[in-house]
Amino acid sequence: MTLSLACAGLSERVGATPLLRDVSVSLTPATFSVVLGPNGAGKSTWLRALAGEPTVGERSGAVTLGGRRLADWDPGELARARAVVPQRPTAGFALAAWELVGLGRLPWRGLTAPDHDAAEAALARVGATHLAARRLPTLSGGEAARVHLARALAQLPPEGGWLLLDEPTAALDLAQAERVLRLLSTLAASGVGVVAVLHDLGQALRHADRALVLRDGALVADGAPADVLNRALVAEVWQADAEVAYDDEGLPLGVLPSR
Amino acid sequence: MSEPVAAASPVALLARRQRGRRHLVLAALLAGLGLAAWAELSLGAVALTPGELWRALSGAGDPTHAAIVTALRAPRLVLAAVGGAALAAGGVALQALFRNPLADPALVGVSAGGAVGAATATVLLPLGLRAWGAGPAMSGGAAAGGAGAAVAGPALAFAGAVAAAALLLRIGRRGGRPNVARMLLAGVALNALAGALVGVALHLADSQGLRALTGWMLGSLSGTTWATVGPPTAAAGLALVGLWRLREPLDALLLGEDGARQLGVDPARLLRETTLWVALGVGAVVAATGIIGFVGLVVPHTLRLLVGPRHRALLPLAALGGAGLLVAADVVARVALPPSELPVGVLTSLLGAPFFLWLVARARDGELA
Numbered sequence: 001m002t003l004s005l006a007c008a009g010l011s012e013r014v015g016a017t018p019l020l021r022d023v024s025v026s027l028t029p030a031t032f033s034v035v036l037g038p039n040g041a042g043k044s045t046w047l048r049a050l051a052g053e054p055t056v057g058e059r060s061g062a063v064t065l066g067g068r069r070l071a072d073w074d075p076g077e078l079a080r081a082r083a084v085v086p087q088r089p090t091a092g093f094a095l096a097a098w099e100l101v102g103l104g105r106l107p108w109r110g111l112t113a114p115d116h117d118a119a120e121a122a123l124a125r126v127g128a129t130h131l132a133a134r135r136l137p138t139l140s141g142g143e144a145a146r147v148h149l150a151r152a153l154a155q156l157p158p159e160g161g162w163l164l165l166d167e168p169t170a171a172l173d174l175a176q177a178e179r180v181l182r183l184l185s186t187l188a189a190s191g192v193g194v195v196a197v198l199h200d201l202g203q204a205l206r207h208a209d210r211a212l213v214l215r216d217g218a219l220v221a222d223g224a225p226a227d228v229l230n231r232a233l234v235a236e237v238w239q240a241d242a243e244v245a246y247d248d249e250g251l252p253l254g255v256l257p258s259r
Numbered sequence: 260m261s262e263p264v265a266a267a268s269p270v271a272l273l274a275r276r277q278r279g280r281r282h283l284v285l286a287a288l289l290a291g292l293g294l295a296a297w298a299e300l301s302l303g304a305v306a307l308t309p310g311e312l313w314r315a316l317s318g319a320g321d322p323t324h325a326a327i328v329t330a331l332r333a334p335r336l337v338l339a340a341v342g343g344a345a346l347a348a349g350g351v352a353l354q355a356l357f358r359n360p361l362a363d364p365a366l367v368g369v370s371a372g373g374a375v376g377a378a379t380a381t382v383l384l385p386l387g388l389r390a391w392g393a394g395p396a397m398s399g400g401a402a403a404g405g406a407g408a409a410v411a412g413p414a415l416a417f418a419g420a421v422a423a424a425a426l427l428l429r430i431g432r433r434g435g436r437p438n439v440a441r442m443l444l445a446g447v448a449l450n451a452l453a454g455a456l457v458g459v460a461l462h463l464a465d466s467q468g469l470r471a472l473t474g475w476m477l478g479s480l481s482g483t484t485w486a487t488v489g490p491p492t493a494a495a496g497l498a499l500v501g502l503w504r505l506r507e508p509l510d511a512l513l514l515g516e517d518g519a520r521q522l523g524v525d526p527a528r529l530l531r532e533t534t535l536w537v538a539l540g541v542g543a544v545v546a547a548t549g550i551i552g553f554v555g556l557v558v559p560h561t562l563r564l565l566v567g568p569r570h571r572a573l574l575p576l577a578a579l580g581g582a583g584l585l586v587a588a589d590v591v592a593r594v595a596l597p598p599s600e601l602p603v604g605v606l607t608s609l610l611g612a613p614f615f616l617w618l619v620a621r622a623r624d625g626e627l628a
Binding site: 051052053054074075076077078079080082083084086089090091092093094095096098099100101102103104106107109116117119120123129132133151155 | 268355510515517520521522524525568569
């Protein structure tokens, strides 16, 4: 059973600049939540706080997993409960893709059956089995992004856990981005709590179960993407005159800037 | 579906292939170390045939041969092997902290810090004691001073190496992230500072101290006896065990500080512990042999290409490779220009400096910034 992840009264600032203002959200497992907002709205900062990453500034309020503050978790136990895909992941020394994915099994050493199976399954899920032998520097941006995602998947517990991603589709072309987003939906459906920072509102509309909109560090909207991302909110938050395009069945296709 | 079975399980296959490669490399390194050890014991001014060597080791042959092997060559073999192992494993660990193959303990000033500590213990400290009026005990105090230096040498070398490594990490990793240009520049400055401090010691030293200091700056194994082998061996052994215990956290650090933390590793603590173990191993070896460069650069880099960057295999294989390389280098140093003996550090630099230049030349722009 995947625990619930929540933050209450979360504020963060660097010097006099507030990055987050009193954000309180309770995230439910088995849901694909997306974090939206203009540049500098505090999306990555919030995701880092949810992941238990330290801040360069000051942070107040609490992030809890299963009702327990992240700081009170044993680091190894926490590593077996959530995985993170950063915006620009690091991988030293020209690791081969399969070695990188294997690193996701480090928190599980000695606790589970052969790590190769998990690494194998993770690579297959992101459609990167054929890249297993390649070294990271030889991969394209999109290929590397998928391998890093596979590393995080290999880290997740069998019952689901939490997967936090900062702009997982930024380096991907259209088809690959769709593929990753469908994978994230599937993961959520199978019990993983997925939280992803996205820039493309259309992707959020098409795939996410829940949209959280941040502006200037404050949560300004929270709900089903199709309810939240209306013309008024988009205009207010992004300060852009935009409209939502719908398909024949009335499903949202994306947000298009108006001319 | 006509997918071949192997393609259905590439990770297990790749892992099996890598394991096979590791076993091959292990066998080759063991053979190399064995060969080098045999050469170290047999070759020299008095060259022994395998039969003579065997009789000398079993105590049956010519007593002169036995004395040469057990009292002169064997301790040298042990110190060369231990030193090479500590330097190469130290290189592996430092490179993991900087995520860059250029972090060699000698190149970035850790060894130089150790040399300053050792020089302080054996030259500056006794001079200071004499100046402070410890003179009356001089005649009887020479032996006591020697014993004191035997302990103070490794201890201060360790302190010097810790200080240099701490400074290196602070300057070379600003904002919690490694920066290779800063690391190398800090290393240049640390080496220059250490050179200047040892220069002061050189200026003040008597002829005996002068020989010791020259040995440190060039890196030499000459004059090794069983008495001088013990402390560095113990310290290096401890350091190797300490680093081995950090193998999985060091793997996690391949994903950077944030990545390591997400895998349950405390990066700050890992940096501290790694620094201490590297400084202990390298400092103790430097106190006994002086600065031997590039072993910690050539061996880890070559092995990383062969067996991958995971530390479970890399650390022990690098230790083995470093041991073999330094023993082999010492053999060449002893027999290349008879009757004199080259400092072994000169040889490793002759081999390693071009290798370093090659690494720098082929590095992509981003890797050195």
